[in-house]
Amino acid sequence: MQSKEAKEKVDLAISKWLIDASIPFNAANSAYYQSMFDAACSYGTGYKAPNFYDLCGYLLIKNVEQVKNFVDSFRSTWKEIGCTIMADEWTDQERRTLINFLAYCPRGTIFLKSVDALDNSKTADMLYKLFREVVLFVGVEHVVHVVTDNAANYVAVGRLLERKFPTLYWSPCAAHYLNLMLQDVGKLDEDALRAMVTSKEWTLSAYAKESKAKSDERPSMGYLYAAMHKAREELLKRFAKRKKRVDTYLNIIVSRWDNQLHKNVHAAGFWLNPAYQYDSTELEKHRYTTSGLLDVIEKYSYENSDLMTHLTSEMKLFVKLKVILEEFLQ
Template structure:
């Protein structure tokens, strides 16, 4: 007879759902409402509402089309959707619920505009506390409008961000250094002379003289030229060199012929894969050097174009202008000199792009970038010092006389500037946003 073992019934542990159900029942017995039976909607993975389930893709697309139609009808640029307030606007409207009536024309231009102006003014005034703690840099950005008026925008920068101070029509004041000095002096006194560490203008002679007068009256203030403008002038001086101007003129003849004739332009785009040989330049004086970089990249494509059957059997190939154009493209000496000039100027165009960027303050990177650009230039032409010497003289003359003198700050200004730099260093990783009125 076989031995039989006692069989014990093992009860499985309660599942998570059962445990949660018991817990909910216990809470309900203690007086909890029926709402506790459902998971909260705000938590991730929570039970979706009936409304959210019913909102299908078709319903969302209907709303999207309504927004798009409004933007198209009102001629609103599509990049307006990149505004920080775009999604906030829809969130506020949805939170109000059905029946929300949007503000009309008179509300937008009336009390709503007034309220927004008051909010911005209060925000700008809140910067004064930071200005007193760290000091600030005042930037004078001059430009000419369509009516040939010379306007100067004054902005104040501190670790917290950049704020707009005011805009002045300086058509008369910009003619002499004395009048510019009086205008700059008013801005310094408006912000507070004890709060201004640095004043930046462009490199024109009258602005430089006005900056010297400011430094003489306010010992704690330091004037310097615009770094981007200084680098632009370096490239402008390089463009005046004979060897550079000849290459730029040669490249200009090639691009002018292509873009002034339909069939050559069609062929060029075919052989370059739709790429252009002229790119819009971010700055004035760097245009020629950026164009040289662009045309050098398409060297093989242009040569293949003028030697192709499509070109040689076309009616254009028989014209005298076209023959000169072909000779320009096939000139090996031009391409050799173009490559040398691009190698000489490319490091400084790169520095200019860093300084001229609006994404983040670039002054802290300027000196390191200039040092690396010089080192790169000397490394590339270590065996051709005669080639690089004219370019180095231009760089040194502009750098030493304008930007490099920043290390000669007055003592008090240096302390305030160091304090500002320390605060900027602490705030690395946070986003600084420019605010404009």
Template sequence: MDQKQQQKSEFCSSPLQQLALLILLSLRKMSSFGQNSTAASTQLQSQQSSRGKADIAWEHCVEVEGTKKTLQCLHCKKFIKGGGINRMKQHLAGKSGEVKKCDKVPYDVRFRMQESLKEFEEIKKQAKNQWEDNPFGAADLQEIPAPPSQAKGKEIATTLGKKRKASGLHNYFAPRTTPGSQPSIKSAMAGMKDIHEADLAVARFFFDSCIPINAINSPYFQPMIDAIAAIGSGYKGPTYHAMRTSLLKDLKKEVQLLIDSYRKVWEETGCTIMGDGWQDQKNRQLINFLVYCPRGITFVRSVDASDVVKDASMLCNLFKELVEFVGASNVVHLVTDNAANCKKAGKMLNDVYPTIFWSPCAAHCLNLILSDIGKLDIVSQLATSASLVTKFVYNHAFLLAWLRKREGWTEIIRPGPTRFATTFIALKSILDHKHDLQALVTSLEFKESRYYKDSKAKDVVAVVLDNKFWSNCQLIVKVVAPLMRLLRIVDGDERPSLGYVYDGMKGGIGNFVKVFMLLPIT
């Protein structure tokens, strides 16, 4: 060891000198740390300045040279002045209000822009909520991101309390079966012949099984096709045994869960029990019970009352069972037919549960009014004459073919075996064909045909050429037109109709029968 190293060792051996050396080394580290932090800060600022270029909207627009506030869309070549990239994104997403939407942007690009705007609004809303919760400002909040192994498939935390879901393919591509959506590559490459063969396979199944074509309008038809297409060509349909056992059991459980979710609505808003009696093709007397709430109508049960007498006590017991199933505190209303036994049963139920009120069905009441009007002699005579004309025309193919050649011809509605509104609908239909029928009986083809010599033809010609018949038909149709219009409203399932009923009563619907009796019908 030389002399300098020996002096340095003696200098460091002193405790005071060692402390001074440690302070000197600490000052040097702090100086180098400040330089490193300054460089890091400069690098962070450069990253933040270039972060805006990472927006997905920059792929579909460019900045105009000489200004940073004007952007040009690459699809429609439109210039967007002011607003920055967010306004350009609204232009691409087709969001109206602030900027005109782009008409030439592809569907997938528009879908991505819409999803990006939704994500931005959600992040903005979360940041606003955290600002309100933190009195010291959102800038003081920072969350430590989870390790990559734990953050996979979960929400990744970022600074300022913002959370963004991990990206996936569903964030960039729109659904393939919605109207206006872009098809997949495989379906796009399929030719018209392949698509036609697939359509024929679906149609062949419908026609072979005698399934009504209206089943295609079911909300479950397209999801079924989507589920099959998602699995691929290796999918095998369910067996007959699976359909009648496990699948039926699972769907029954699904319906039960849906009804259980409705029970919460019944408790919050109350509900109405509706009883509908009808007769099937086997002459069985059935009563369907449904529960109505603002969320929708739920079918509860169907009771076969063929082997019992449907008196008031029997109906009241059925109503009690249903009330106990739904919950006595949840039921506020009971709606049944206007029959005497149903009316008495509703009164008996009100005695047991004072909070449950009974009211007749508005559609049934209107049907009874039309039935009473149809029993009048003048109406029954008009219905008989109209039926005579209709049967004569439709029983002779030559006459029907002659009428179908008339411009604007539509089929005559023939009355069915019912006591309600069909009679008045048939009168309205034959009144609309007045000129066609008169042209038929006065035509040269009809007079020279052998049908003109038929014994029933004279009666038909007399009815068609009778002006009193047509004037009485027109009068009856005008009288019952408001009732028919109101019947269509209350007999629909699309919206609640009680408000329309009160509006019709306010307009004088209840006085139509009285006015009808005073009309000068000849």
């Protein structure tokens, strides 16, 4: 057991290096911070740290190879269940517009590339070329879904991608649309908004009494469809006698969800979610989600009759699973 003084001596040496090299202190939050020291200690006394040329030379090459191998290891998952390509546009401190491309699957999200998108290259045609390159890199047969924001040029890109690659779906980012909904609500007359949230119907509801926000890491696709319909149903239920008070808010939902965000993939997500598939009341209420799922299957199969047959048979098996489980548990 080393003394407190000995540990402090080591800590002080590390902190001096960080300060001298102008390395931000939050670098200590890196997942590799402690493992670096563990590896050095396991080597034993006499370890010499890599120099400048080692770091920017063969060690950099090895790290690039490891990252490449890690990304490539996801291809087996993409091949098995497909993936979603996501594009995130943002502006850095130098006011450059950058687009990050990522691939999501249940195993995790992988960064693919970052592109410096100059203003003159943000036309739909130029963006389409960028997205097309990413889809081909991942593999057309592996891409099920492409998600972007809802700017006009990205909407045009989505249509071009669906035309070029008939098996994939494009949809705008749900989080972006939900933010737009909240912005729409925020633009409403303040007195009208205050009147709604201070009304008797609202103050007596469970929502006014709930103070904790709940979140988890489960995929949201299977819950988005139900959440939007639940929000509409609750507004109508809580203000059944004073419908005019919520008409404006219902119109926002219709404008953003019904007319822009809602896609067949959301209906398919609802249908394939056991929480709703095995709830006869919920499923009966949204029977037409079955046609949304069938449309997704038809699009994904695209002239492959064997694949369509296989997917529809899996669909029937999924429905029967509830009965099988109930019999097993009896």
